Amino acid sequence: MRSLDSLFKPKSIALVGAAHTQEKLGGVILKNLLSFRGDIYPVNPKYTELMGLKAYLSVKEIPKPVDLCIIMRPAPEVPEIIEELKGRVRFAIVMSSGFAETGEVALQEDVKRIAKETGIRILGPNCMGIYNPHEKLDTFFLPHERLKRPKKGNVAIVSQSGAILSCVLGAVRAANTGVSKVAGYGNAIDINESDIYEYLSDDRKTDVIVSYIESVSDGRRFIEKARILSEKKSLLILKSGKGPSGQAAAFSHTGRLAGRYEVFHSLLRQFGIMEVMDFDELMDATKALSYYLSMPPLSKGGIRGGGNRVCIITNGGGSGVLAADECMRQGLEVPQLTDVQRERIGRLFPHFYGINNPVDLTAQVKDEDYALALNEFKDDYDGFLMIALPNVYGITEGLGKIMNGAVKELRKPVVFNVAEGGISKKISDLLEKSKIPVYTSPERAVRGLKALLG
Amino acid sequence: MRSLDSLFKPKSIALVGAAHTQEKLGGVILKNLLSFRGDIYPVNPKYTELMGLKAYLSVKEIPKPVDLCIIMRPAPEVPEIIEELKGRVRFAIVMSSGFAETGEVALQEDVKRIAKETGIRILGPNCMGIYNPHEKLDTFFLPHERLKRPKKGNVAIVSQSGAILSCVLGAVRAANTGVSKVAGYGNAIDINESDIYEYLSDDRKTDVIVSYIESVSDGRRFIEKARILSEKKSLLILKSGKGPSGQAAAFSHTGRLAGRYEVFHSLLRQFGIMEVMDFDELMDATKALSYYLSMPPLSKGGIRGGGNRVCIITNGGGSGVLAADECMRQGLEVPQLTDVQRERIGRLFPHFYGINNPVDLTAQVKDEDYALALNEFKDDYDGFLMIALPNVYGITEGLGKIMNGAVKELRKPVVFNVAEGGISKKISDLLEKSKIPVYTSPERAVRGLKALLG
Numbered sequence: 001m002r003s004l005d006s007l008f009k010p011k012s013i014a015l016v017g018a019a020h021t022q023e024k025l026g027g028v029i030l031k032n033l034l035s036f037r038g039d040i041y042p043v044n045p046k047y048t049e050l051m052g053l054k055a056y057l058s059v060k061e062i063p064k065p066v067d068l069c070i071i072m073r074p075a076p077e078v079p080e081i082i083e084e085l086k087g088r089v090r091f092a093i094v095m096s097s098g099f100a101e102t103g104e105v106a107l108q109e110d111v112k113r114i115a116k117e118t119g120i121r122i123l124g125p126n127c128m129g130i131y132n133p134h135e136k137l138d139t140f141f142l143p144h145e146r147l148k149r150p151k152k153g154n155v156a157i158v159s160q161s162g163a164i165l166s167c168v169l170g171a172v173r174a175a176n177t178g179v180s181k182v183a184g185y186g187n188a189i190d191i192n193e194s195d196i197y198e199y200l201s202d203d204r205k206t207d208v209i210v211s212y213i214e215s216v217s218d219g220r221r222f223i224e225k226a227r228i229l230s231e232k233k234s235l236l237i238l239k240s241g242k243g244p245s246g247q248a249a250a251f252s253h254t255g256r257l258a259g260r261y262e263v264f265h266s267l268l269r270q271f272g273i274m275e276v277m278d279f280d281e282l283m284d285a286t287k288a289l290s291y292y293l294s295m296p297p298l299s300k301g302g303i304r305g306g307g308n309r310v311c312i313i314t315n316g317g318g319s320g321v322l323a324a325d326e327c328m329r330q331g332l333e334v335p336q337l338t339d340v341q342r343e344r345i346g347r348l349f350p351h352f353y354g355i356n357n358p359v360d361l362t363a364q365v366k367d368e369d370y371a372l373a374l375n376e377f378k379d380d381y382d383g384f385l386m387i388a389l390p391n392v393y394g395i396t397e398g399l400g401k402i403m404n405g406a407v408k409e410l411r412k413p414v415v416f417n418v419a420e421g422g423i424s425k426k427i428s429d430l431l432e433k434s435k436i437p438v439y440t441s442p443e444r445a446v447r448g449l450k451a452l453l454g
Numbered sequence: 455m456r457s458l459d460s461l462f463k464p465k466s467i468a469l470v471g472a473a474h475t476q477e478k479l480g481g482v483i484l485k486n487l488l489s490f491r492g493d494i495y496p497v498n499p500k501y502t503e504l505m506g507l508k509a510y511l512s513v514k515e516i517p518k519p520v521d522l523c524i525i526m527r528p529a530p531e532v533p534e535i536i537e538e539l540k541g542r543v544r545f546a547i548v549m550s551s552g553f554a555e556t557g558e559v560a561l562q563e564d565v566k567r568i569a570k571e572t573g574i575r576i577l578g579p580n581c582m583g584i585y586n587p588h589e590k591l592d593t594f595f596l597p598h599e600r601l602k603r604p605k606k607g608n609v610a611i612v613s614q615s616g617a618i619l620s621c622v623l624g625a626v627r628a629a630n631t632g633v634s635k636v637a638g639y640g641n642a643i644d645i646n647e648s649d650i651y652e653y654l655s656d657d658r659k660t661d662v663i664v665s666y667i668e669s670v671s672d673g674r675r676f677i678e679k680a681r682i683l684s685e686k687k688s689l690l691i692l693k694s695g696k697g698p699s700g701q702a703a704a705f706s707h708t709g710r711l712a713g714r715y716e717v718f719h720s721l722l723r724q725f726g727i728m729e730v731m732d733f734d735e736l737m738d739a740t741k742a743l744s745y746y747l748s749m750p751p752l753s754k755g756g757i758r759g760g761g762n763r764v765c766i767i768t769n770g771g772g773s774g775v776l777a778a779d780e781c782m783r784q785g786l787e788v789p790q791l792t793d794v795q796r797e798r799i800g801r802l803f804p805h806f807y808g809i810n811n812p813v814d815l816t817a818q819v820k821d822e823d824y825a826l827a828l829n830e831f832k833d834d835y836d837g838f839l840m841i842a843l844p845n846v847y848g849i850t851e852g853l854g855k856i857m858n859g860a861v862k863e864l865r866k867p868v869v870f871n872v873a874e875g876g877i878s879k880k881i882s883d884l885l886e887k888s889k890i891p892v893y894t895s896p897e898r899a900v901r902g903l904k905a906l907l908g
Binding site: 023025097101102141142143145146147148159161162163164165166167169170171173174241242243244245246248249252253254278280312314316317318321324326327328329334336352354356357358360362363364389390391393419421422423424441442443 | 476477479482551552555556595596597599600601602613614615616617618619620621623624625627628666668692694695696697698699700702703704706707708732733734766768769770771772773774775776778779780781782783787788790805806808810811812814816817818843844845846847873874875876877878895896897898
């Protein structure tokens with residue numbers, strides 16, 4: 001199989017359906033392509049120039065072969081356009097909708113047949129295309145002012161749905177992390193999730209893969225590629241279309257049958273492939289994994305090493321209880337302190353602190369208490385859940401620096417829940433600069449930690 | 455039983471343990487009390503004046519009887535302080551910790567016995583006290599600059615834990631809604647959740663009650679009061695201490711046994727009392743209920759009317775599928791369109807829109823499409839879930855105004871999911887001004903809607 005390099009790292013791009021204004025999707029795409037450093041060939045028979053670039057009557061007029069052609073024209077025109085591409089391009093992204101997802105199955109089959117005949121590999125149709133910040137490549141029809149792109153980072157996004165792709169992009173950015181490669185593959189008549197998994201298993205820039213799936217056409221190949229990818233990287237799968245309503249919705253969305261979810265679910269389980277249940281879980285796990293895996297290799301020892309013993313350190317008793325409940329639901333242990341542990345930590349703190357697991361630092365807390373407790377118990381647990389309610393004066397912005405020092409040599413997963421309000425935004429930003437992921441509720445923090453303890 | 459009026463609406467307050475500086479919790483409380491419009495009597499033998507108020511040597515020196523005495527002194531001093539209050543105060547809030555939750559069971563029993571003998575009703579110990587914005591009453595030891603209080607509103611908070619109380623306050627504020635009365639009741643040696651439920655069932659300012667519970671001492675009475683309250687208002691219960699770890703944590707937090715969760719859970723179910731499973735669910739439901747119940751009575755017809763048929767209107771196919779999946783998990787129906795419905799709505803929109811349920815307005819969406827679809831189907835469904843990905847130019851800030859008009863006469867629950875990024879904050883704020891709750895993920899929006907459809 002041909003590598004997907006020319007799709008993710010093309011040297012030249014043609015855009016059929018380029019427009020002069022961002023009021024048209026073809027104009028938004030052209031605008032987004034302007035930062036690309038390779039050759040760009042806008043195609044539109046009505047113009048000789050578009051956004052400062054020479055425009056071409058048709059793809060036949062382009063003087064050189066191009067790596068990638070993006071097609072944003074009404075669906076019925078697409079088969080002919082692809083015929084014209086024969087011998088001229090290696091990959092085509094069909095952005096246009098109006099195929100199987102709207103009942104136009106025959107039209108989609110036409111495109112599929114022609115693509116096979118011409119040897120052109122197709123992403124889509126009805127898809128979002130590619131974003132690769134390392135190549136300044138952005139084929140989306142979403143304007144930057146409406147969807148700011150995340151910075152470069154270690155998260156790859158592989159999404160059948162453009163909507164979810166854009167939501168994940170927004171959430172990755174909000175999580176203060178970044179992306180390596182992003183692909184929206186839509187109706188997947190040719191290139192599908194399995195092909196992209198295969199490509200990403202050797203991608204050194206990617207540590208975490210977020211994969212949103214509505215349907216899979218070749219289940220056996222999917223499981224094989226997902227299994228291989230999971231051995232090398234952290235693959236997170238969100239499968240939608242779980243029940244009849246969702247399946248019907250998925251069908252009318254990409255024109256493919258979602259299949260029986262129970263089968264899918266148990267296969268993932270059987271092969272140890274991580275599955276999340278909803279969008280928030282997906283993003284909570286992504287954040288934890290992205291942060292943890294971006295730390296120096298020294299720190300990677302702990303991840304999914306088999307241990308699941310959690311120490312909870314909190315300044316709010318109730319938040320600690322909610323966290324302990326969620327640990328139970330997630331299959332993580334919160335073992336009671338032994339007498340020896342109790343004595344050890346009791347020596348560090350005033351008698352009115354809650355000397356247990358959760359350790360309750362109470363409203364009398366000071367920043368350094370978190371580091372003291374963490375340090376005392378660093379060898380006794382597999383992961384640490386810290387809860388800071390920054391509504392008392394004892395918690396300050398200094399917490400970020402103190403935790404930075406405390407986790408540096410730790411080699412074990414640490415996540416924070418910082419409750420909303422007051423200085424929490426500042427503290428959270430400082431913690432996240434030290435690669436400690438922060439969540440707004442105890443339960444979401446536990447779900448983040450769960451992704452690291454596996 | 456004496457009404458809790460003097461607790462929630464005292465005319466005069468003494469503070470034993472008042473301090474001159476906010477470095478001490480007794481100073482933070484005094485500072486927060488300064489906005490109270492009744493009489494305030496700070497008690498501290500070391501001062502003649504505190505924060506501009508005359509200070510008293512002891513409660514015996516206070517010239518008049520007072521409604522409420524707040525005690526913030528070390529636990530061992532509390533029994534004697536309460537003895538001194540005899541005949542002088544009606545209610546006391548014991549803020550201090552260091553009782554059963556740290557193993558000092560005998561000390562707590564002492565306080566309980568003395569309270570009975572003196573006839574003084576006690577809130578606490580180990581509690582947060584009262585916030586009543588209508589009376590400018592704020593007994594919390596949390597400074598305003600660290601925890602901004604929400605505005606006046608229709609949500610009451612009843613929390614055993616001060617931590618969760620403060621987290622709910624922060625989340626209520628973030629949700630652009632407000633509170634009526636707030637009580638943190640801690641170890642509950644006297645006044646407990648049942649007493650406060652009884653008081654709130656007749657409170658005209660309260661529509662929604664958020665109740666965080668770790669343990670209940672009189673299960674029969676709790677169920678009775680919760681049932682009565684649930685018939686008059688929307689009561690949401692979050693019970694923690696669900697498993698062994700959580701129960702142990704809860705015990706060391708308030709010194710009371712959490713009891714078997716399964717029994718608690720099935721009793722709530724049996725009596726139709728709403729229970730949520732975690733902090734995020736609690737806040738998602740609170741937001742939906744608070745918004746919906748604050749609209750003119752005209753609109754209250756729909757709530758929990760028995761119907762559970764949902765129409766999903768989206769401009770992102772994948773988000774619609776995730777929403778449909780979550781509806782299924784929550785027991786809400788997303789019925790397919792009938793041929794007649796399909797024809798009706800097909801007349802309104804271009805052929806490439808997804809004419810189904812979810813209605814998919816695609817990336818070609820315009821603001822007014824949401825109102826068009828909602829209006830066409832307003833009689834066909836019980837609730838509406840709108841999804842807006844504001845990453846295309848067709849969605850603008852005008853959406854807020856259009857939706858305001860569309861929901862005005864609707865009488866049915868409408869919630870929005872607006873994906874993060876770009877102009878989503880502005881759109882969300884405008885929608886929430888029109889009392890339409892907005893959520894950042896499709897699944898959370900469904901959980902909000904679920905609270906309204908019951």
